[in-house]
Amino acid sequence: MTGFSRIQPPVYPFDARMDIPVRTLTLGNGTAVFIIEAGTEEIMRIEFVFRAGMIKEDLPLLATSANMMLTEGSQSYTAEELNGILDYYGIFLNMSAERDNAGLTVYFLNSHLEKVLELLVEILFRPLFPAKELGILMNKRLNWFRINREKVQNIAGDRFFESVFGSHHPYGRQVQEADFGVIIPSLLKDFHSKLYRPEKMTMIVSGKIPVSAADSFEKYFGGLRSMEVYTEESKARITGGPGKKFHIEKKGAIQTAIRIGSATITKRHPDYPGMKFLNVLLGGYFGSRLMKNIREDKGFTYGIHSSVSSYDLSGYFLVSTEVGRENAARAVDEIYRELQLLRSVPAGSNELEIVRNYMAGEMVRMFDGPFAIAESFKAVWEFGLDFNYFTGIMKTIRTITPDEVMELAKKYCNSEDFYQITAG
Amino acid sequence: MIDFSRFRLENGLRVIVHKDSSTPLVAMNLLYDVGSRDEDPSLTGIAHLFEHLMYCGTKSIPEYDLPLQLAGGENNAFTSNDITNYYLTLPSGNAETAFWLESDRMLEPGFTRKKLDVQKSVVTEEFKQRYLNQPYGDAMLLLRPLAYSTHPYRWPTIGMDISHIENVTLDDARHFFLSHYTPGNAILALTGNIEPEKAFELAAKWFGTIPTRTRRERFLPAEPIQTEERKLTVERDIPTHALYKTWHMGSRLSSEYHAFDLLTDLLAGGESGRLHNRLVRERNLFSEINAYITSDIDPGLVVITGRLLRGTNIFKADDAVNEVIDELKDTDVSIYELEKVKNRFESSNVLSNTSILNKAMNLAVCELLGDPGIVNREVADFRAVSAEMVRETATRFLTPANCSTLYYLSSGKEQK
Numbered sequence: 001m002t003g004f005s006r007i008q009p010p011v012y013p014f015d016a017r018m019d020i021p022v023r024t025l026t027l028g029n030g031t032a033v034f035i036i037e038a039g040t041e042e043i044m045r046i047e048f049v050f051r052a053g054m055i056k057e058d059l060p061l062l063a064t065s066a067n068m069m070l071t072e073g074s075q076s077y078t079a080e081e082l083n084g085i086l087d088y089y090g091i092f093l094n095m096s097a098e099r100d101n102a103g104l105t106v107y108f109l110n111s112h113l114e115k116v117l118e119l120l121v122e123i124l125f126r127p128l129f130p131a132k133e134l135g136i137l138m139n140k141r142l143n144w145f146r147i148n149r150e151k152v153q154n155i156a157g158d159r160f161f162e163s164v165f166g167s168h169h170p171y172g173r174q175v176q177e178a179d180f181g182v183i184i185p186s187l188l189k190d191f192h193s194k195l196y197r198p199e200k201m202t203m204i205v206s207g208k209i210p211v212s213a214a215d216s217f218e219k220y221f222g223g224l225r226s227m228e229v230y231t232e233e234s235k236a237r238i239t240g241g242p243g244k245k246f247h248i249e250k251k252g253a254i255q256t257a258i259r260i261g262s263a264t265i266t267k268r269h270p271d272y273p274g275m276k277f278l279n280v281l282l283g284g285y286f287g288s289r290l291m292k293n294i295r296e297d298k299g300f301t302y303g304i305h306s307s308v309s310s311y312d313l314s315g316y317f318l319v320s321t322e323v324g325r326e327n328a329a330r331a332v333d334e335i336y337r338e339l340q341l342l343r344s345v346p347a348g349s350n351e352l353e354i355v356r357n358y359m360a361g362e363m364v365r366m367f368d369g370p371f372a373i374a375e376s377f378k379a380v381w382e383f384g385l386d387f388n389y390f391t392g393i394m395k396t397i398r399t400i401t402p403d404e405v406m407e408l409a410k411k412y413c414n415s416e417d418f419y420q421i422t423a424g
Numbered sequence: 425m426i427d428f429s430r431f432r433l434e435n436g437l438r439v440i441v442h443k444d445s446s447t448p449l450v451a452m453n454l455l456y457d458v459g460s461r462d463e464d465p466s467l468t469g470i471a472h473l474f475e476h477l478m479y480c481g482t483k484s485i486p487e488y489d490l491p492l493q494l495a496g497g498e499n500n501a502f503t504s505n506d507i508t509n510y511y512l513t514l515p516s517g518n519a520e521t522a523f524w525l526e527s528d529r530m531l532e533p534g535f536t537r538k539k540l541d542v543q544k545s546v547v548t549e550e551f552k553q554r555y556l557n558q559p560y561g562d563a564m565l566l567l568r569p570l571a572y573s574t575h576p577y578r579w580p581t582i583g584m585d586i587s588h589i590e591n592v593t594l595d596d597a598r599h600f601f602l603s604h605y606t607p608g609n610a611i612l613a614l615t616g617n618i619e620p621e622k623a624f625e626l627a628a629k630w631f632g633t634i635p636t637r638t639r640r641e642r643f644l645p646a647e648p649i650q651t652e653e654r655k656l657t658v659e660r661d662i663p664t665h666a667l668y669k670t671w672h673m674g675s676r677l678s679s680e681y682h683a684f685d686l687l688t689d690l691l692a693g694g695e696s697g698r699l700h701n702r703l704v705r706e707r708n709l710f711s712e713i714n715a716y717i718t719s720d721i722d723p724g725l726v727v728i729t730g731r732l733l734r735g736t737n738i739f740k741a742d743d744a745v746n747e748v749i750d751e752l753k754d755t756d757v758s759i760y761e762l763e764k765v766k767n768r769f770e771s772s773n774v775l776s777n778t779s780i781l782n783k784a785m786n787l788a789v790c791e792l793l794g795d796p797g798i799v800n801r802e803v804a805d806f807r808a809v810s811a812e813m814v815r816e817t818a819t820r821f822l823t824p825a826n827c828s829t830l831y832y833l834s835s836g837k838e839q840k
Binding site for chain 2: 004006008009011012014016017038039040041042043071079080083084086087088089090091092107108109133136139140142143146147149150151152252253254255285286287295296297298299300301302322323324353354357358360361362364365368369371
């Protein structure tokens with residue numbers, strides 16, 4: 001080498017900018033609109049959210065099917081027309097129905113704002129759920145279902161949620177092949193009229209937003225009202241299933257899927273930021289303990305991850321991986337050994353430093369650009385929280401001590417609470 | 425419009441910078457002009473395995489990820505038939521850390537026998553997880569050698585066979601590095617919150633001292649023109665039949681490239697594509713069907729993949745696809761439909777440019793094609809495709825003699 005030594009450049013402290021202003025608007029009918037103004041391209045993103053997730057369904061597949069059928073025909077357009085017009089205007093539409101919430105997200109060029117809103121009134125509030133299109137959708141979903149039943153990661157994952165949340169709770173209920181024949185248009189219409197109500201809608205708008213946008217929102221949505229309908233709160237209770245260890249034999253599988261974990265606290269709990277930290281250290285990034293041990297040292301797997309995640313009613317803690325069949329038992333032992341270490345030995349300060357900086361970098365990325373900020377906003381808004389949650393996470397990232405991490409592990413990561421599912 | 429500046433170091437490294445001050449981050453994309461097409465047919469999969477070895481640390485930086493994480497950064501990489509691409513993002517104040525890390529492993533990677541062995545088993549597990557232990561997972565492994573007899577696109581990036589990965593020696597890996605990971609064979613693109621002058625200065629400082637090495641010349645056998653329809657039938661324990669069809673197309677820089685791109689959008693862009701409307705909605709033959717181009721640098725493939733509804737006869741499904749293809753040759757596409765796919769393309773282009781990482785990747789790939797300015801012409805080039813061009817391209821290329829078909833059948837009794 002000539003002339004200069006390759007000394008590591010200095011690392012400077014950095015912080016995510018979280019003082020992003022979120023403007024709030026209430027339309028004439030009560031619809032809440034949150035506006036995040038940022039970005040350089042003439043493009044917008046609007047997410048429409050309803051409390052219409054699986055938690056609200058009495059039958060499996062109802063929430064997801066109602067959601068996916070929204071673009072399959074409305075009072076003014078057939079399914080083919082509607083999808084053709086969406087494509088003609090270059091409107092990208094992502095449907096989503098999760099455990100608690102459901103809705104959709106659109107991305108479009110600003111010049112098409114009025115057209116987009118006109119189409120969304122049709123999609124969200126005037127869908128017809130035609131039987132023919134429902135048949136096509138159910139055929140496709142049944143096919144996906146059958147294919148997923150062949151994958152060890154799906155077999156183990158579904159069984160994990162069933163064990164943790166209970167086979168009768170919408171968070172844990174497994175779909176059966178017979179469920180696909182039950183869904184008919186009237187069930188979807190009923191679900192839709194109860195839960196996709198304009199007054200209960202929330203809009204999260206982000207991007208480079210034209211000044212006239214607020215007037216347009218009022219024009220298309222502000223006057224919409226729904227009929228009074230009676231809705232009943234779900235009575236389902238979360239109760240973990242009996243037995244903790246299950247193996248599901250899958251003939252011909254050459255890998256075994258492993259899922260180990262339990263229910264845990266939700267995002268609203270004061271220990272949650274600490275658990276997010278613990279999770280990253282254990283299995284939440286490429287340099288995590290599980291990756292180092294089970295992938296980089298032993299070569300058992302292409303990837304191993306842990307996650308701490310939260311639904312409205314419960315959180316969960318989960319370690320997941322797929323390993324060669326012959327290494328499954330050793331991989332399971334190593335996972336428990338890592339958890340034991342977490343409970344009994346305080347982490348070194350160097351390791352904590354890496355996790356602190358990695359997570360701080362993640363926070364910068366979570367607030368980079370209007371669409372990322374909108375997603376971060378939704379992630380706290382749906383729990384009744386605000387950006388202060390992220391300020392709290394930042395504080396935890398900067399200050400959590402090795403002993404505090406160990407105490408969290410003792411409190412929330414006890415092997416006797418864990419469900420252990422293997423499939424393969 | 426993505427404005428950019430270019431610069432070339434004496435050792436041959438090409439550097440491109442696009443400043444975007446709306447972000448607190450910098451994205452770095454380091455593209456090596458080597459992919460699975462450059463592999464020896466007896467040692468396929470080594471380009472991708474080598475990507476794993478680049479993460480094994482060096483003499484001066486024992487762990488690649490550690491200092492990057494300390495600087496708040498994140499990285500990943502992928503290998504394709506054409507390129508091996510490393511990319512990272514980090515807070516702009518720590519951009520120099522990225523230069524230090526990437527230049528260090530371009531200078532000299534530090535893999536050992538033990539690390540090679542571990543990565544061989546990691547890649548073997550990846551092979552199993554993604555290709556062997558998934559329903560339909562081996563379809564592309566079967567389709568490539570059916571469509572290509574000669575060109576190295578006939579094998580997939582993961583490798584032709586697990587044994588090739590198992591056979592890679594330390595010497596093979598060293599040799600691969602010396603032949604392909606030279607500064608002259610690499611393109612460094614930077615986007616985000618960084619001044620071009622600063623980026624050039626840092627590139628010169630960190631990459632400038634890496635010695636020039638002779639890159640191995642590329643002599644790839646051209647794929648002979650296919651003159652006869654090819655068909656392959658396999659049976660697997662899967663829930664329903666699947667149909668895969670490919671046709672050879674022009675290279676990335678051929679004059680018909682955008683016509684092919686547009687043509688597959690007509691067939692399957694969005695929810696209103698012709699294949700979906702005709703074969704899923706109207707005729708109830710498939711549960712889903714898709715079409716795309718492989719976008720390879722050398723002549724690539726137009727691909728159609730579809731999953732049949734239970735009870736549908738595979739030949740009937742194949743005939744129905746061919747009818748939709750023939751329509752492209754017989755009738756001009758309407759102005760409305762043409763405008764639809766063009767609008768959609770433009771919209772997705774604007775959306776993709778909201779990400780500094782996408783911009784960095786696109787700039788690097790376009791530089792590899794010879795001109796980063798291609799990124800700014802993509803929409804205009806796509807818009808320039810006319811109805812006649814679509815018809816001509818379909819007529820010339822989407823012929824039975826140029827087609828390979830894979831019948832991927834379910835062995836389940838319910839199907840019979």
